Amino acid sequence: MPGMSIRLENVGIAVRDLEAAIAFFVDLGLTVLGRDEVSGEWADTAVGLDGNHARIAMLQTPDGHGRIELFEYLHPDAIETEPTLPNEIGMHRVAFSVDDIDAALAIAARHGCRPLRGVADYQGVYKLSYVRGPSGIIVMLAEDLRKR
Numbered sequence: 001m002p003g004m005s006i007r008l009e010n011v012g013i014a015v016r017d018l019e020a021a022i023a024f025f026v027d028l029g030l031t032v033l034g035r036d037e038v039s040g041e042w043a044d045t046a047v048g049l050d051g052n053h054a055r056i057a058m059l060q061t062p063d064g065h066g067r068i069e070l071f072e073y074l075h076p077d078a079i080e081t082e083p084t085l086p087n088e089i090g091m092h093r094v095a096f097s098v099d100d101i102d103a104a105l106a107i108a109a110r111h112g113c114r115p116l117r118g119v120a121d122y123q124g125v126y127k128l129s130y131v132r133g134p135s136g137i138i139v140m141l142a143e144d145l146r147k148r
Helices: 018-028 041-047 101-110
Strands: 011-014 031-039 053-060 067-075 093-097 120-122 126-132 138-144
Touching (some): 018 031, 018 053, 018 067, 031 067, 101 126, 101 138
Parallel strands (some): 011 067, 093 138
Antiparallel strands (some): 031 053, 053 067
């Protein structure tokens, strides 16, 4: 369908503790746009789970372009998995540009979230790090060194 309009609406992330995940992302600079509790036939149909019941929160980056939807399942029970590795196939990280990676890493550390290995310098253009965030999700933080 050439010419079809499409845009990224948000990235959804299931978390074990909605409040802890919200606190982490708000501390990084995102804003909570809204919260809700969803259930019912429409939610079962949309998600493909019978008895789907979750608490959700929509967060937005300060520029207004990036959104993440966090959700904590009340039913069915959330399924714990091993933390995702960077080379696993499938959805595994959310990335943010930050003005100061050291400040962002300090914020992450206050939430008990640490880099997988450290901070890398990509050809003097970016400093970046993968951080193990809330509920084990991977959050990439990148500082554009050309904007200093």
